[in-house]
Amino acid sequence: MIAELGHLLAFLALATAASQSVLGLTTGGEAVRRLAVATGMFTLLSMLTLVISFVTLDFSVALVARNSHSLKPIIYRIAGAWGNHEGSMLLWCLIMSGYGAAGALFMRGDRLRDRALGVQGLLTTASLVYLLIASSPFIRLDNPPLDGGGMNPLLQDPAVALHPPFLYTGYVGMSFVFSIAAAGLINGKIDREWAGRVRPWALTAWSALTIGITLGAIWAYYELGWGGWWFWDPVENASFMPWLVGAALVHSLILTEKRGSMAAWTVFLAVLAFCLSLLGTFLVRSGVMTSVHAFATDPERGIILLIGLALTGGMALALYAWRAPKLMAGPEFDPVSREGALILNNLFLSVGAALVLVGTVTPMFAQALNISLSIGEPYFQLTFAPMMAVLLLFMPLAQASTWRRTDLAPLLKRFWPAAVLAVVVAIGAVVISGKSAWVIPGVLVGVWVVAGVAMDLAKRVGPGGIGRVFRLPLTVWGMAIAHIGMGLFVIGATTEAAARTERTFPMHQGEQAEMAGWTFRFDGVSSAEGPNYLTTRADITVTHDGRTEVIHPEKRYYPVAGSGTTEAAIRKTPGGDVYVVLGDPIREEPGVWRIRIAHHPLIDWVFGGAGLIAIGGFMALAARLRRRAPATEQQPAIEPSASGEATAAAGAPA
């Protein structure tokens, strides 16, 4: 019964979503609001029925039979509901309609809201039609099996159970940003008020996307068994492109909201972010590429997604081409100003997104043309990384700049200690670690950013003492924390990439190996049984700084799925992780196993930095929500050049 109920609820959601889009784009009014909330409720309940089917192991539901198993722990039974194509499509619909419902509840009722809900209804309708026709999760089996087919064991992991909800809140969330942009274009009103109303949604989606991507990277780091957290894999790039455009968007929205400038560009980014989300979904789900992350692929779905992408993108661009030329420029400003800095940010981030796009799709075209070509880490490290490094050099200056016009000379003078510190630390890092000079640019830029942002923060606090720290506006904190996170991330990522060491030792019982000052003694392997897997566990005695402990890297085999995973044994040290993987036994030499030992310096800075970026984004969102003025129709005046929030520094000459 429960699956039929879910099916029915999805149809009800389809009906309300369709009415929501028709009413929203025509008459508007209170009914649109109620319909949007209803659509959200129906999809939520529909998702719940699917989760119940998974938890109660209703194997008469085809999807449950294929993807669950009685031996699976409860949390993965729940996560199993979206750990497959059909279920993740329902999650997609849920998040899309959820944004619609949230918009209905939180946005002020006017034409912009109604039309945004209308467009969102249209997107939700299309998604639900696709769900119900091409990938229904509610299909029953005539002859239910006694037990299920299990789940890809790689996905049986806490980080990856949470990864899809966050990732989707991110890039499906861009759909609502898209909808408000489309609504603004239909209304012909892309102004400061519009930007102010898009911003919380863009911040929500972008921050959630940051968390989603980070969870994916953490999962790849410890679960795939080679200790890599980012490999410029097409699937990773697919989520990174909307992230980059989203990052550009949350910055250009500031410019448009505060100054009324760059409206046409901002709305273009708002449209583009969701188009890239769709493109990413197409790349991941259609099977046009191979990747360690690509689960649930099917060429036929690809065609449908491609049509959806073409329709959505085409219509949005047509709308844009119709309205954008009529949008007026904002007030004038000097190139050296906060406006200029934000434009610089957008220039680099959007060229970066174009770079990632070309680097991702070119090998696919090459393959179609039978040209042998791969594009991977070395390419992005030599193009994307230096480009972003240059951008980050401007970050502290941009943060301290003033609207309209900024005097560069006093700024440069002010930040010299940060520059000196950066140079000293970078040289010190090479000397102390004895590692390649490749760490220099990254550490230099990272330290410069962290120190520069901290100095700017100190300047804003002023000499008034600790008490004033808490009086800084939340937006300033959000910005500073996100920027410091970026700096820490860059330090971590470059150090990890340049100074990580990895070695594979063929070891027999009792043999010792040494690495990074640690001693490892291989004490053999034993077999054990987990809830739904068999495991080969190695006993490795590690000694470091006089302490001894036994660690257990594992190789798990999941008989139901017929595949296995490697479970690395990871030990944290202040300087980084020691990472031990049990490899395969060597065929020609019985009793000898390959043990991979790696040292990943500053790896926590990578994930911690990314986490801070997301926290900064959420703080900016919180500031935005708190500051929200009581519903007024008129626009606030353009902030004066030396507004308190933007610049605690000296006022700019007007």
Add this chain to the structure above:
Amino acid sequence: MIAVLLMAFQLAVDEPLPNPRLEERAQSLMREIRCVVCENEPVSQSTADIAVDMRRAIRTQIGEGKSDDQVRHFFTDKYGQFVSFRPPTEGLGLLLWAFPFALLAGVAAFLGFRAFRSRHRELSPLADDGRNDVSG
């Protein structure tokens, strides 16, 4: 010559090169050569037998004093350009390397030109409202 060959034989599975500089070069090559039986993995990360062989081949050749490019060519000649995560720096591959910087420079030049033109004009007093309302 014989000494070199002997050394190559003595290199056991994943035995690092004695010279740390050479080992570092070898490791960075291992990160850009693709394991030919895996899905989108470099040989540095794979535990497949062939990846072990490929790692050994890289170390042997670096140990013999070959340049990074010679090692890359060894693999691309054998398996095609597909085996290298680093696109070629000749022919059309050059376009791939140049386009991001060209795009950045192009747009920056355009923006810079516009900024330069307006630079010498005085900023007008702030004006506001009604801006960008083109709904009529």
